[in-house]
Amino acid sequence: MRETDLTVIAPAGDLLVEVRCDDGNDGFSYRVDAELLRQSSPYFRALLGSGFSEGARVIAEHGKLNKKYGDDFITEATADELPRVCISNIGKISKVNTIKNITADFLRAVHGLDLAVPSPPIQNIANLAIVADRFDALPSFSKFVRRKKYLQTLDAKTKPKPSSNMSEERVRQRLLIGILLDHPPWVTKYSKQLIMNDSVQWKPQAKDEESSALWWDIPRGVEDEMIYRRECVLETISSLQSHFLKLYTSGERQCKLGYDTSVQCDSFQLGEMVRFFIRLGTLRLQGTIYDVEQPPHYSGDIDRLLESLRQCPSYQLDKNHSHCGLRARLIPLLDLIQNQLGLDSRNVDVGLCAECWSNHRAQYAWSEAKRPLLWTRTRLLSRTIPSIAPREKTGRRPSQSSCLAGHVVVRDMFTAVERDWTAKDAY
Numbered sequence: 424m425r426e427t428d429l430t431v432i433a434p435a436g437d438l439l440v441e442v443r444c445d446d447g448n449d450g451f452s453y454r455v456d457a458e459l460l461r462q463s464s465p466y467f468r469a470l471l472g473s474g475f476s477e478g479a480r481v482i483a484e485h486g487k488l489n490k491k492y493g494d495d496f497i498t499e500a501t502a503d504e505l506p507r508v509c510i511s512n513i514g515k516i517s518k519v520n521t522i523k524n525i526t527a528d529f530l531r532a533v534h535g536l537d538l539a540v541p542s543p544p545i546q547n548i549a550n551l552a553i554v555a556d557r558f559d560a561l562p563s564f565s566k567f568v569r570r571k572k573y574l575q576t577l578d579a580k581t582k583p584k585p586s587s588n589m590s591e592e593r594v595r596q597r598l599l600i601g602i603l604l605d606h607p608p609w610v611t612k613y614s615k616q617l618i619m620n621d622s623v624q625w626k627p628q629a630k631d632e633e634s635s636a637l638w639w640d641i642p643r644g645v646e647d648e649m650i651y652r653r654e655c656v657l658e659t660i661s662s663l664q665s666h667f668l669k670l671y672t673s674g675e676r677q678c679k680l681g682y683d684t685s686v687q688c689d690s691f692q693l694g695e696m697v698r699f700f701i702r703l704g705t706l707r708l709q710g711t712i713y714d715v716e717q718p719p720h721y722s723g724d725i726d727r728l729l730e731s732l733r734q735c736p737s738y739q740l741d742k743n744h745s746h747c748g749l750r751a752r753l754i755p756l757l758d759l760i761q762n763q764l765g766l767d768s769r770n771v772d773v774g775l776c777a778e779c780w781s782n783h784r785a786q787y788a789w790s791e792a793k794r795p796l797l798w799t800r801t802r803l804l805s806r807t808i809p810s811i812a813p814r815e816k817t818g819r820r821p822s823q824s825s826c827l828a829g830h831v832v833v834r835d836m837f838t839a840v841e842r843d844w845t846a847k848d849a850y
């Protein structure tokens with residue numbers, strides 16, 4: 424190792440850490456304080472402990488230097504004489520020109536020192552969080568980030584831009600940071616954004632080379648949960664459309680006027696409804712005689728989908744039938760769904776609640792929940808807090824339990840096998 428490749432993190436450090444790139448060509452050395460590494464990372468505590476051969480060797484080499492130079496050996500010895508440990512694989516970070524700087528910044532954070540730039544961009548923080556995760560140093564790294572207020576600085580910078588203009592990669596980096604560094608507001612906000620907007624990762628095409636960074640496959644079960652939640656939300660909206668098509672094709676009288684023209688009114692409304700959905704692209708008529716092609720799922724923005732459904736015109740057969748048809752009945756139900764989805768509302772039920780995800784995932788996750796067989800509107804309208812299962816009661820703060828119970832009421836609507844949209848829809 425040439426002397427120029429050495430980066431001094433701690434001038435009085437007693438250890439050299441050498442990091443090699445995965446391809447084995449490039450290597451970088453850092454002078455660090457072994458004790459600080461041990462304190463902030465169980466990985467290094469194990470590696471440098473006496474129970475591990477590396478650790479035993481470091482202790483022995485320190486002993487030799489001590490003999491040679493006395494108690495002041497750290498200042499007397501040259502960097503080359505210090506014990507050296509090698510590490511490889513710094514985690515699934517994004518493609519960078521060199522791992523030299525990011526490793527240096529990680530080690531600076533471990534030492535509580537300022538990073539190379541005063542307010543690092545989001546990608547650097549995300550990459551550093553990945554490195555910290557790899558070396559089991561997340562608690563101390565998130566404390567460091569909190570102390571430096573990096574996330575608040577980033578939030579302040581993005582204020583003028585609405586987050587919907589943010590690229591998916593940025594959204595994912597923020598979500599990953601929220602999860603790894605325990606910043607719940609970002610977990611909720613950015614998981615919800617992915618669920619609502621869809622992800623290039625969830626399309627059937629193969630993943631490309633660039634997308635190997637950890638944020639393209641969010642860990643701790645979050646990626647799969649988001650995919651599942653999006654499917655549930657789409658299925659719910661789809662069931663609303665099916666509900667009205669079924670009603671008007673059932674032959675059961677929908678027109679409430681009781682005129683001679685009521686039969687024509689229902690046929691007219693069914694025709695207009697079908698035309699409207701087909702024009703939106705949310706319905707296609709498919710023959711069952713010989714047709715095997717499955718249409719792909721809706722892959723756009725869920726907000727936009729709901730907005731287009733709201734454009735449903737109020738058709739009427741003649742001037743008497745002024746409140747017949749889809750619009751008057753559809754809008755209140757769209758309101759009901761949209762109340763659970765609005766990005767601006769304080770509702771955290773569709774995006775992931777970080778606390779419930781970490782503390783009671785088995786009870787909280789949509790993907791692990793037993794789907795209710797039938798959901799009726801009254802359950803959401805009353806939105807009472809169901810009593811908590813007995814084993815949940817013990818040792819939990821009431822606020823946490825009611826947080827979970829609140830999510831469950833909403834989850835039941837989106838995950839139900841069947842939904843009864845009719846109750847009270849006459850108003």
Ligand SMILES: [Zn+2]
Nearest residue numbers: 678688744747
């Ligand atoms: Zn009518």
Ligand SMILES: [Zn+2]
Nearest residue numbers: 776779826827
């Ligand atoms: Zn919660």
